[in-house]
Amino acid sequence: MRITRVSSAVRAVGAAALVVLAAASPAAADASPSAGPSDGADAPTSAGTSFRTAAEVDQGQTATATASTGDYLYWSFPADAGQRPTVRATVKLPKAHASATWQVDVYDGLRNRQACQYGAQTRTAAQDAPEVTLSCTLRTVRAWSEPWADDPLPGTYYVRLTTVGLRSADLGLPVSAELRVESKDIGGAAAVDGSLAEPLVPGIAVTGADEAGDDEESDTSVAVLSSIEPDDGWSSGWWSDRWVWTGVGGVLAALAGVAGYSLTRGPGRPSRVPPGA
Structure with missing residues (x-):
């Protein structure tokens, strides 16, 4: 169960990395x-x-x-x-x-x-x-x-x-x-x-x-x-790639929180059986 959760977290982090690379492309273009x-x-x-x-x-x-x-x-x-x-x-x-x-x-x-x-x-x-x-x-x-x-x-x-x-x-x-x-x-x-x-x-x-x-x-x-x-x-500064990096940072922070929770909460517990059942 824990291995499955770890794999899911790794896949999520990998997807976030692809998002970062995609956002970095226009930023690299701006540097030229x-x-x-x-x-x-x-x-x-x-x-x-x-x-x-x-x-x-x-x-x-x-x-x-x-x-x-x-x-x-x-x-x-x-x-x-x-x-x-x-x-x-x-x-x-x-x-x-x-x-x-x-x-x-x-x-x-x-x-x-x-x-x-x-x-x-x-x-x-x-x-x-x-x-x-x-x-x-x-x-x-x-x-x-x-x-x-x-x-x-x-x-x-x-x-x-x-x-x-x-x-x-x-x-x-x-x-x-x-x-x-x-x-x-x-x-x-x-x-x-x-x-x-x-x-x-x-x-x-x-x-x-x-x-x-x-x-x-x-x-x-x-x-x-x-x-x-x-x-x-x-343009007068109404748009810049800072908006992109701010959004990417928020997404990575959310994914890191989900991955950390999945890794640290431990194995699942069986549902409690009502007394007298």
Whole structure:
């Protein structure tokens, strides 16, 4: 009898293990870099000169631009909750130039500069070096945060590429730049209990605010400064694989309780015979 109960408990634990493996598959997929649109004609071939004119680039695209040393180059991209974006910029320099320091900065939708978790954000190109490569990996974007925390939040992010400490003799030399943004999906490890009412996209709060007047006037009142968003839309942290692991943990705890009870209650007792039967 006890052997039968032990076998049943083992089978139950084996079934629970299969459930854990099935749940681990999407979690492993989340750990891989997020898929983005392939490089193509939609990738921007120029950069903006300010936050308002920043060229919009989707994650997974390679944006290109030609400029002169001393120019400020701006791009913008969307980042959603649970993503850890990495910005990589490559500047191809002219054949003859003095040493110069290049820097890439990333700002959120409120134009607050975000610190790089790791990466070579500033690099000095040696004299006559053909190119210089910079990178900046942000902290994981959170669905919600305290106002004082300065955590990355879902919305539009801006990239500014420029050179610092440039000699006057090198001003105006032609350069070309490439920018690529990719993200790693962290998943439930970065999930928080909360979400934003709207992503931090500049101008989204005043979209359609002026509904009075004719159609022509209402069209001019729409002031969304950024039209890009993730392919699947803004999630704002309403779902993560933490829900899966919480459910699996509850099931395993219940199975462990049933198995422990079956193993420790001892052999069954015969039913009591009423006196005088």
